[in-house]
Amino acid sequence: MRVLVTGGAGFIGSAVCRHLVASGATRVVNVDKLTYAGNLASLRAVEGRPNYTFYRLDICNEGALLDIMRRERVDAVMHLAAESHVDRSIEGPNVFAETNVLGTVRLLSAALTYWSELRGEARERFRFHHVSTDEVFGDLPFGSGVFAEESRYAPSSPYAASKAAADHFVRAWHQTYGLPVVLSNCSNNYGPFHFPEKLIPLTIINAVEDKPLPLYGSGANVRDWLHVDDHARALELVIRQGRPGESYNIGARAERNNLSVMESICDLLDIRRPRKGGKSYRDLITLVADRPGHDRRYAIDPSKVERELGWRPKRAFEAGLSDTIDWYLDNSWWWEPIRRERYSGARLGGRLRS
Ligand code: NAD
Numbered sequence: 290m291r292v293l294v295t296g297g298a299g300f301i302g303s304a305v306c307r308h309l310v311a312s313g314a315t316r317v318v319n320v321d322k323l324t325y326a327g328n329l330a331s332l333r334a335v336e337g338r339p340n341y342t343f344y345r346l347d348i349c350n351e352g353a354l355l356d357i358m359r360r361e362r363v364d365a366v367m368h369l370a371a372e373s374h375v376d377r378s379i380e381g382p383n384v385f386a387e388t389n390v391l392g393t394v395r396l397l398s399a400a401l402t403y404w405s406e407l408r409g410e411a412r413e414r415f416r417f418h419h420v421s422t423d424e425v426f427g428d429l430p431f432g433s434g435v436f437a438e439e440s441r442y443a444p445s446s447p448y449a450a451s452k453a454a455a456d457h458f459v460r461a462w463h464q465t466y467g468l469p470v471v472l473s474n475c476s477n478n479y480g481p482f483h484f485p486e487k488l489i490p491l492t493i494i495n496a497v498e499d500k501p502l503p504l505y506g507s508g509a510n511v512r513d514w515l516h517v518d519d520h521a522r523a524l525e526l527v528i529r530q531g532r533p534g535e536s537y538n539i540g541a542r543a544e545r546n547n548l549s550v551m552e553s554i555c556d557l558l559d560i561r562r563p564r565k566g567g568k569s570y571r572d573l574i575t576l577v578a579d580r581p582g583h584d585r586r587y588a589i590d591p592s593k594v595e596r597e598l599g600w601r602p603k604r605a606f607e608a609g610l611s612d613t614i615d616w617y618l619d620n621s622w623w624w625e626p627i628r629r630e631r632y633s634g635a636r637l638g639g640r641l642r643s
């Protein structure tokens with residue numbers, strides 16, 4: 290299979306590239322604009338491999354996308370390129386509409402033209418896989434309800450609204466033009482190569498640098514955590530075996546509130562890298578102003594992907610978190626330049642400061 294992966298230099302996209310290239314059965318064509326979140330250093334494991342190619346390109350460039358699809362004779366598109374950070378979408382929503390909505394429409398249009406040129410088995414085989422988020426379903430109350438594939442769309446943030454719009458466009462290309470699409474909506478990922486603006490890597494790195502650990506609101510908000518490598522395996526199953534027109538919710542039934550995630554990181558660091566003066570890292574936890582429109586809780590019901598595609602997560606959250614902490618402690622070569630040149634981790638009252 291030849292897969293065009295968009296956003297392959299990002300956190301999840303790079304895990305997908307590493308996973309697919311290592312299996313050897315897939316040729317990966319990675320298309321990425323290299324925004325602040327894209328990083329070729331996350332792809333060292335696949336660089337130079339015969340089944341891997343990289344193109345630096347904006348997904349809004351429909352003509353260039355079509356040229357690449359034709360030249361590389363791709364069998365599938367796995368679309369991950371996006372602006373992904375909720376706080377940035379609150380500070381500046383325009384680029385979220387441009388990349389997540391318009392970029393997806395341009396990519397769909399290029400894929401439709403390309404698919405219409407295919408014949409026979411190549412046409413039968415083709416898939417367009419849109420990688421989306423549980424945030425499209427919005428706010429769940431504490432302690433009750435889960436997101437099923439049929440749950441109502443109710444996005445809260447500009448980021449979630451842009452992903453919801455993209456999901457609708459993808460379904461419209463299936464209903465209206467017959468493009469064979471599959472969708473997946475996943476819960477919060479964590480793991481190596483995660484950009485340090487997100488909760489888990491920010492907490493680890495700020496703690497290592499003895500800086501405050503900003504916790505929004507009261508820290509009671511709940512997220513449902515999945516290791517990025519488990520997500521990458523699920524995405525391969527969805528693109529290979531998912532039924533056209535269907536969506537699959539992906540998650541590991543691992544709900545944790547933000548305070549407990551921060552405390553777990555602090556407790557693991559207290560053992561791995563004791564803080565100077567014998568104090569606990571927990572002392573660095575600092576309550577800051579809440580994120581506007583902050584969804585209380587997300588929780589995924591993954592029974593469809595388990596039942597239909599046989600997917601199971603391999604990593605329990607506590608073991609995965611422990612490995613992730615070790616990875617950040619051992620790989621400062623990856624995150625130190627990001628902290629220096631792209632995002633220092635400074636914030637005030639829950640708002641980003643670059
Ligand atoms: P990320 O921000 O780490 O990476 C995004 C990548 O897209 C970067 O490499 C960036 O350079 C690229 N990109 C951005 N704009 C582009 C454009 N206009 N043209 C080409 N490339 C562009 O994001 P991530 O966390 O890896 O998320 C990947 C996808 O998965 C996103 O679509 C996101 O909505 C979805 N998702 C993420 C999570 C999560 O927990 N991180 C959970 C569910 C779904």
Ligand code: TDX
Nearest residue numbers: 373374375422424476477486487488503504505510547
């Ligand atoms: O400094 C922080 N302090 C804090 O309390 C940060 C960065 C976050 N938080 C809270 C907000 C959320 O409740 O932690 C939780 C997780 O926040 P993020 O890491 O920003 O992730 P989230 O907003 O949940 O969105 C992530 O998961 C779903 C990804 O960024 C999205 O792309 C994905 O769709």
